[in-house]
Amino acid sequence: MINNRKINLTKLVETISQTQTLFFSNTLLYEHCLRVSFIANLISKEMNLEKQDRINLNHACLMHDIGAYTQERSLLLEINKRKDINIRRHAYAGYELLRDIPFFETFAPIIKDHHNENTQNLLSKIIYFADEIEVLFRNNKFTTTKELSLKTYSLFKDKKSFKDVFDAFNKISKNDVFLILMNNIDELKKENSLLVGDRFEILNNEQLLSMVKAIAKNFIDAKSEFTKSHSIDVTYTAVSIAKTMGFTPADCQKLETAGFLHDIGKIFIPLDILEKPDKLTGSEWLTMKSHAYYTYSFLNSLGLDKEIVDIASFHHECLDGSGYPFGLEGNDLSKLQRIMAVADVYAALRQQRPYRTDRIKHEEAIEILEKMAKIGKIDMEIVKSIPYNLLMLWEY
Structure with a gap:
């Protein structure tokens, strides 16, 4: 019989995420997932989360919109149109898609709650925050970190449960490197690969x-x-x-x-x-x-x-x-x-x-x-x- 196999789970997740470009004929959705992952990875590092939590968060970010239906995909990335859809539906659909796959079940629940601002799951909360920031970023042409900070504050000032996440974000986005990387997907991918590291699993x-x-x-x-x-x-x-x-x-x-x-x-x-x-x-x-x-x-x-x-x-x-x-x-x-x-x-x-x-x-x-x-x-x-x-x- 086949012996147990060591699988690079991160590589598998990254590839499935990357193919959203062709799977959904929409390059913007894949770029959105990359930026959300980048923001979340920086925040999780700043908050000193455990390595396994950071890896699960990274995987969840890369696949957080995998459950989006056709009619939703073009609306997810536009601030003014998000209100026209049930934005939590694709989050649960993604959870349903992933929860029965071995080792994917560790990050599927994070995806389920990534549009629930009242979630008690910190990792889901970080994705919620990163997702909102990415959409804010793509719908505005920020040239200074101060502009981004002010817009972020206005978006989250009344959401007290996000204070720790917001404080971490302010620290990681205070210099121009953040804006430069957010505007350059190729460089962002390089940086992203260094932030967390790969997860390997032994499968029987x-x-x-x-x-x-x-x-x-x-x-x-x-x-x-x-x-x-x-x-x-x-x-x-x-x-x-x-x-x-x-x-x-x-x-x-x-x-x-x-x-x-x-x-x-x-x-x-x-x-x-x-x-x-x-x-x-x-x-x-x-x-x-x-x-x-x-x-x-x-x-x-x-x-x-x-x-x-x-x-x-x-x-x-x-x-x-x-x-x-x-x-x-x-x-x-x-x-x-x-x-x-x-x-x-x-x-x-x-x-x-x-x-x-x-x-x-x-x-x-x-x-x-x-x-x-x-x-x-x-x-x-x-x-x-x-x-x-x-x-x-x-x-x-």
Whole structure:
């Protein structure tokens, strides 16, 4: 079986936060999260909070708006329009999205209360404050720290429970460096990475599978209506093939983990490309193909087992070297990697796509796969091992 794995949880959170730019087609929301995190990290440091609390706060800041609905996203960052929405709804939605993911549950409750000014949770209170300051900042062109301080005072002067947070903010924002960094996202990101540090966690087999299943459901497949069950379908197909071929439970578990993660690179792909009903242009197709590389890069950054990373990342490679992103050939591809490639094609054929309204039947999908195997694209032995009982999964 797979040994326990050390995961860089901070890197995972940062990447999911970063993909809000493409996930929501809105760069402003990601920049907002970065600035909120920067403000909150400075405040937590000034207040001498425990390191674990500061890390949880940083993670919560980076993902505090992850639950925002489409109609809310454009309004969250405008002072005069916030009153037109139920601003606490997305906070609870974010909590619901994250609370069942292993290790995310430590900061999910902070997100739940980040728009509740009466919260007793100090970390939620700091996000509330930082969020208000960031929106104030983006809606005003502050050129001096004094201007910012006066505006902040007018906003919080009647909110006595925020006195300690306000006092800490006044200390960390009293020089021009604060304004300079707030106006330069690239420099702010560098500084932010130095303020708190990364959080690493050791995940056992059950925790790892639980995490990747939740990530697949909530962040990968949820991105598009056309991929809402793709990761679980690919995983089910791959594991079923492996069992038919007599692979060990340990190998099946590797496939299961890799299956749930194989398309995580798609969170970097713009939605208008993922859902384009027409043929992609050359540049659009290159962008689409890049998801396999982003899966490889992202999973490597987390510190996952190399075998799992490669199984997940090589699902578009072909035996004849015509695949992507690395152009690997048959001798470079293990049986488990080949199984994942076949499972991905089978699932894609059986599912609805933007360019195809009807799902292809099992027999027709097998026929297509056999033709691919005959011209050297995929492994015929694996195609022949697709069990007929997969039909049970697809009859919906």
